Amino acid sequence: MKLITAVIKPFKLEEVRSALTDLGLQGMTVTEVKGYGRQKGHTEIYRGAEYAVSFLPKIKIEVVVPGAQVDKALAAIQRAAKTGQIGDGKIFVSPIEHTVRIRTGESDDDAL
Amino acid sequence: MKLITAVIKPFKLEEVRSALTDLGLQGMTVTEVKGYGRQKGHTEIYRGAEYAVSFLPKIKIEVVVPGAQVDKALAAIQRAAKTGQIGDGKIFVSPIEHTVRIRTGESDDDAL
Amino acid sequence: MKLITAVIKPFKLEEVRSALTDLGLQGMTVTEVKGYGRQKGHTEIYRGAEYAVSFLPKIKIEVVVPGAQVDKALAAIQRAAKTGQIGDGKIFVSPIEHTVRIRTGESDDDAL
Ligand SMILES: Nc1ncnc2c1ncn2[C@@H]1O[C@H](COP(=O)(O)OP(=O)(O)OP(=O)(O)O)[C@@H](O)[C@H]1O
Ligand SMILES: Nc1ncnc2c1ncn2[C@@H]1O[C@H](COP(=O)(O)OP(=O)(O)OP(=O)(O)O)[C@@H](O)[C@H]1O
Ligand SMILES: Nc1ncnc2c1ncn2[C@@H]1O[C@H](COP(=O)(O)OP(=O)(O)OP(=O)(O)O)[C@@H](O)[C@H]1O
Ligand SMILES: [Mg+2]
Ligand SMILES: [Mg+2]
Ligand SMILES: [Mg+2]
Numbered sequence: 001m002k003l004i005t006a007v008i009k010p011f012k013l014e015e016v017r018s019a020l021t022d023l024g025l026q027g028m029t030v031t032e033v034k035g036y037g038r039q040k041g042h043t044e045i046y047r048g049a050e051y052a053v054s055f056l057p058k059i060k061i062e063v064v065v066p067g068a069q070v071d072k073a074l075a076a077i078q079r080a081a082k083t084g085q086i087g088d089g090k091i092f093v094s095p096i097e098h099t100v101r102i103r104t105g106e107s108d109d110d111a112l
Numbered sequence: 113m114k115l116i117t118a119v120i121k122p123f124k125l126e127e128v129r130s131a132l133t134d135l136g137l138q139g140m141t142v143t144e145v146k147g148y149g150r151q152k153g154h155t156e157i158y159r160g161a162e163y164a165v166s167f168l169p170k171i172k173i174e175v176v177v178p179g180a181q182v183d184k185a186l187a188a189i190q191r192a193a194k195t196g197q198i199g200d201g202k203i204f205v206s207p208i209e210h211t212v213r214i215r216t217g218e219s220d221d222d223a224l
Numbered sequence: 225m226k227l228i229t230a231v232i233k234p235f236k237l238e239e240v241r242s243a244l245t246d247l248g249l250q251g252m253t254v255t256e257v258k259g260y261g262r263q264k265g266h267t268e269i270y271r272g273a274e275y276a277v278s279f280l281p282k283i284k285i286e287v288v289v290p291g292a293q294v295d296k297a298l299a300a301i302q303r304a305a306k307t308g309q310i311g312d313g314k315i316f317v318s319p320i321e322h323t324v325r326i327r328t329g330e331s332d333d334d335a336l
Contacts, residue, residue: 026149027147029119029145029146030147030167031172031255032255033254033255034253035251036251037250038250038251055254058253064202074322074324078324078326081326082326085327086327088326089326090251090288090323091323092288092320092322092323093322094320094321095206095207095321097114097205097206097207098203098204099202100190100202100203102120102200102203103195103196103197103200103201105190111202115316129278138262139259139261139262140259141257142279143255143256143257176314176316206318207319208318209318210298210315210316211314211316212298214230214232214301214305214312215311215313
C-alpha cells in the first residue's frame with residue numbers, strides 16, 4: 001500500500017476526486033493547507049486574484065491505495081489537477097505498512 | 113518508530129486520546145479534515161444529522177510511537193474509535209526514520 | 225527524498241521558513257493543528273497566555289527535500305524553532321519514494 005499525497009489548487013478538488021472515483025478508488029482525506037513552491041515571495045495568479053504574499057491556500061488530498069493502483073492514480077491526479085499555470089501542485093508517494101478499517105477490523109488491502 | 117495516523121469520528125477524539133494516554137503515550141497531533149470512504153456520495157448518519165454530501169468532517173490523529181508500542185496503540189485506537197456504524201474510520205501505519213525533540217535535542221525513541 | 229514534518233509554535237513559522245529559504249529549499253506546506261506532548265493536561269505557557277487545556281495550537285510544516293539536504297534542513301529547523309521553553313515541538317523524518325511536479329511532469333529530485 002502507498003499513501004499518495006497531492007497538494008493542489010482548491011478549485012481542482014472535485015475534478016481530482018471524480019478522476020479517482022472513476023478508477024474505483026473509494027476513500028480520500030482532504031485538508032485545507034497553505035504553501036508555496038518555487039515562486040515563493042513572488043506573485044502567483046490564484047483564481048483571478050493576485051497574491052504577493054508567500055503562502056497560498058491549497059488543498060491537500062491523501063489517498064491510500066493498493067500498490068497495484070499507484071501508477072494509474074498518479075496519472076489521474078496529474079491529469080485532473082493540471083491547468084498548465086504555476087502553482088498546479090505536487091504529488092508525493094510514501095509507504096504504508098499496515099491499514100485497519102475500524103468498523104470491521106479488516107486490514108491492509110482489504111481495509112481500503 | 114512508526115507514525116500511526118487514524119481518521120476518526122470527531123466525537124471520538126477524547127476517548128481515543130484517553131486510551132492512548134492510558135498506554136503511557138505522551139504526544140499527539142490533531143487536524144480537522146474531511147473525507148469519505150466506501151459510501152461516498154451516499155448518505156451517512158453523522159452525530160444525528162444526515163448528510164447527502166460526499167465529504168464528512170473527520171478528525172485526523174497522528175501519533176509517533178516506538179516500534180514496540182505499535183500493536184498496543186493500534187488495538188487501543190480501534191477499540192476506542194469504534195461505534196459499529198459506518199464511518200468509524202481508518203488507521204494507517206507508516207515508517208518514521210528519525211525524530212528530534214526540539215527543546216532538548218534528544219533524538220529517536222528518546223525524543224518521543 | 226525525505227519528508228520532514230515539524231510541529232512547532234505558531235509564532236516561529238516565519239523564522240523557520242526563512243531558515244529553510246536560506247538553504248535554498250523552495251517549497252513548504254503548512255497546516256494548522258493542535259497537539260500536546262509530555263506535559264499533557266498540565267499548564268503550558270503559550271504566547272503569554274496560560275492554557276490548562278490539553279490541546280494547544282501548533283503549526284505543522286511539511287517539507288520534502290532531497291536526501292542530501294536532510295541534515296542541514298533538520299539543523300536549520302531546530303535552530304529556528306527553539307525557544308528553550310516547553311512546547312518547542314518535534315521533527316519527524318519519513319521516506320518519500322516518488323515526487324511529481326504537476327505542471328511540468330518532472331519527477332523525484334527534479335520535481336522539488
Ligand atoms: N518541496 C515541497 N515540500 C512540501 N510541499 C511542497 C513542496 N513544493 C511544493 N509544495 C506544496 O505544493 C504547493 C504547490 O507547489 P507548486 O505547484 O507551486 O510547486 P512549484 O515547484 O513552484 O511548481 P510550479 O513552477 O508549477 O508552480 C505549494 O503551495 C506547497 O504547498
Ligand atoms: N483509502 C483511503 N485513503 C485515505 N483516507 C481514507 C481512505 N479510506 C477512508 N479514508 C478516511 O477515513 C474516513 C472514514 O472512512 P470510513 O470509516 O467511512 O471507511 P469505509 O471503508 O467506508 O468503512 P465503513 O464501511 O465502516 O464506513 C474517511 O472519511 C476518509 O477521511
Ligand atoms: N509522539 C508524538 N506524536 C505526534 N505528535 C507529537 C508527538 N509528540 C509531540 N507531538 C506534537 O508536537 C507538539 C509539541 O510537542 P512538545 O514540544 O510539547 O513535546 P514534548 O516532548 O512535551 O517536549 P517539551 O518537554 O520540550 O515540551 C505537540 O503539541 C504535538 O502536536
Ligand atoms: Mg509554484
Ligand atoms: Mg464509510
Ligand atoms: Mg511539551
